[in-house]
Amino acid sequence: MSIFVSMIRKETLHLLRDFRTITVVLIMPLVLLLLFGFAISTEVNDVKVVAVVERHTDDTRQLLEKFRVNSYFTFKGTVPFNEVEPLLRAGKADAALVLKYDGDRLCHQIIVDASNTNTAQTSTAYIEGVLRGDSEMPVITNTLYNPQLKSAYNFVPGIMGMIFILICAMMTSVSIVSEKETGSMDLLLVSPVRPRTIIFGKLVPYFLLSCIILVLMLLLSYTVLGLPFSSSVFNVIWVTILYILLALSLGLLISTLVDNQVAALLVSGVLLMLPVIMLSGMIFPIDNMPVVLQWFSGVIPARWYISAMRTLMIQQLPVSYVLTEITVLAGMAFAVMMLAIGKFNAKH
């Protein structure tokens, strides 16, 4: 047992000595949280509008005044018609409102920079609303569980899903492989310490580091981010630990498959990180994807973890709502762990 403890101490010291990596690992979730909370928004709130007015009348002046005072618009003044396209092309305006008279009837044309389709459609709707004279929308939109969509804790499950793969799978596999490269692994393996002890000794510090991040993220969510506290926190913790174990097994598995650091990085980067970011539903909704990719996302552990976390942590529903997710995660953890240990034993 004392060999095990001293192994862990050695590995922990080794991990702590790389101050920069530790800082990145600890700071990254916080920065991501901040960015996701603010940067990911498709809200259109500042449409730069120019106007082309054929003949100024009281009506046109009144209309333009409405754009001037509306906080959704920045009114950039009136311009001649032939300047509209260059202005839109150079990005100096987002939309142009052309007002002209057909006899006595005031007609309008909205010319919008449609390169971003979402912004274009929303801007058009806003402009039409102002033209119609809507003072307020007849429909109000609320968000369940998350009063202002900006509440950053929504992104906590996704960030945790990613960060644990980063630490447990990528960092672990690269650090085990780097010992293989320098040959210090051979040194340990010829020592009387059992291979199993060596490997668990290597994994424990990463497990602890992940737990520290879990605690940090939970503290942050329940205090600063204002997520209501309830007993579901216990479910959050044990499901996360299950996921961490799964990620560690993945890291171990990768380390048995490759023998240099660059390969370990590429395998964990391309096979684990990219799918986590793209296909886990962390940023992009899964049911928006083509069916084939939806199936494919089924083999990504983070997909199940994030889905379970959203239910347990954000919606604070009981475990019975995430039985499928937990079963899949447990099954994956068991399978990968067996495979990794089997591969490792076969080699040593």
Added chain:
Amino acid sequence: MMNIRTLGILLRKEILLMKRNPFIPRIIIAMPLLVMLVLPLVVNLDVKNVGIAIVDNDRTELSRRIASDMSASEALSVKAIGFSYEDALSLVENGKADAIVVIPADYSKKLSIGGEVPRLEVDANGVNATKGMIGANYAAQSAIATLKKWMGEQAGVEIDAYGGSVVNLFNPTLDFRNYMIPALMVVLIIIICGFLPALNLVSEKETGTIEAMNVSPVGKFTFVLSKLIPYWIVGILVITVGMLIGWLVYGLVPAGNIVSIYLAAILFSLVMSGLGVAIANSSSTILQSIFVMFAFIMVFQLMGGLFTPVSSMPEWAQMVTYAIPPRYFIEIMRSVYLKGATVQDLWVQYLALSAFAIFLCGVAAKTYRKRS
């Protein structure tokens, strides 16, 4: 300090090493395929199949019409029409519905009386932010359209007082992919020209070959240049593969001049590889350099206006984006591709990219130490 012959032989060495590396040539080909073919399918903000649970407390012809118009909508799919909010909420909790539409009691009556406009309520499941946000908008728009028509019929007049039309300039088919594809080429250069030089230099440190360079008379500028220049070539290769895929698979060709795209791509490859080398200079292990680079790349992708527009960010975040180089490259790519903008139109962006390129390559050269 600079020696052309030395630079030449060092470049030859870099390119030979790159060609013989078991991974790098594959990555240069596979990465564009992966990013350009898979990401547009994933990065799709055209939300479809938004599950709607309707709570109809009005139970009139109007409320039924709101519901049937929603079921007819392509983006929305009505999962249930009921009378209890609790039932609707449990559908959301089970993940079967994404938003709840509540039509209050006596809705049509109040509406026809006039005076204060009664409110329809749309509650979006905020857990899945994108889908909730956009889905709720769709539901609201659908309801507004129904209301508009209905009020028009009631009053017997056309609601649109003005005759009007909309021109969708630069992207007449309103295809969201046209907006994303030029930006995905930016992602490619961020990933490839960011990670590879960092990985390359730290690998030289770990294998010890860098020692042989440090003890030789190679000037540090020459050496750093030999690490940066190959990524011009890689950047050009990657952007070419990207443009070919854009053309062959998506039928998208730049409206503007290709030269202005290549110019921006070269500048941006320099920005990324300069950053990569600078990070590698201050890292002692591969893991360290990759983690620091990864942190930069995450920030670049989220803040560069790639997936969500910069103009949607809060004021302070918009200020921060001025310091994010991909912001300028993304603007250039989208403007040139869709709007046919020229270098003159975008001189600010080109200038900013050049400044970043000079600055970061300078930092890369400055922080490279031949002596410790």
Added chain:
Amino acid sequence: MENDITISVKGLTKRFGNFTAVDNISFEVRKGEIFGFLGANGAGKTTAMRMLCGLSYPTSGSGTVAGYDITRQAEEIKRHIGYMSQRFSLYEELTVKENLTLFSTIYGMTSNAIKAKTENVFRILGMENMKDAPVKDIPVGWKQKLAFSAATMHNPEVVFLDEPTGGVDPVTRRKFWEMIYRASSEGMTIFVTTHYLDEAEYCNRISIMVDGRIKALDSPERLKEKYGVKTMDEAFRIVARDARRGE
């Protein structure tokens, strides 16, 4: 006599934090000499050599190599020396010929000179059939000969060899020393660190480093005589008796 001195060092010291790796060493090396730096692992040999090559700044002390100041003219020094480290500093993925061309171009040799010289090297080493093989595919002994050739192609004034023969068998080591002798006979000064005591016998003069200091400096014969022993091994044991660092 003055002009004969290629390396001259006075009070050279290198500290890392509060650890003194090299502690106030002074010595001189004559032109064409084979000068051995002997010591256990961690005695400070490599650190001292790195300062002479301009890879590391001295904390204090001064010195010249090939007439240039080691603190201020490091880049000048680099033009006039060759260096081979215990880790192979050749590019494993490049072929034998590509490696030689790379290094000799860096040292400013003309294309014609490079061509003639590489042909010569291949002939002397008997490597004609391997010249297009990647370095990673050739045996360790050959790699070392190749690294030495790469370090001496440009006829440097001084060649620094940092434990050049680590991990090879005695026969290969002997062959390697033949190359060193040949280079020395061509007028190059050889500065070599080693912890193999039999190699010390091949040097004209050796200095024994213990815990960052030079504890003895003389020809192998005189050292053996001084300590009244028959082999360098015994002499080294006496000198390094109270070493604290090392294995």
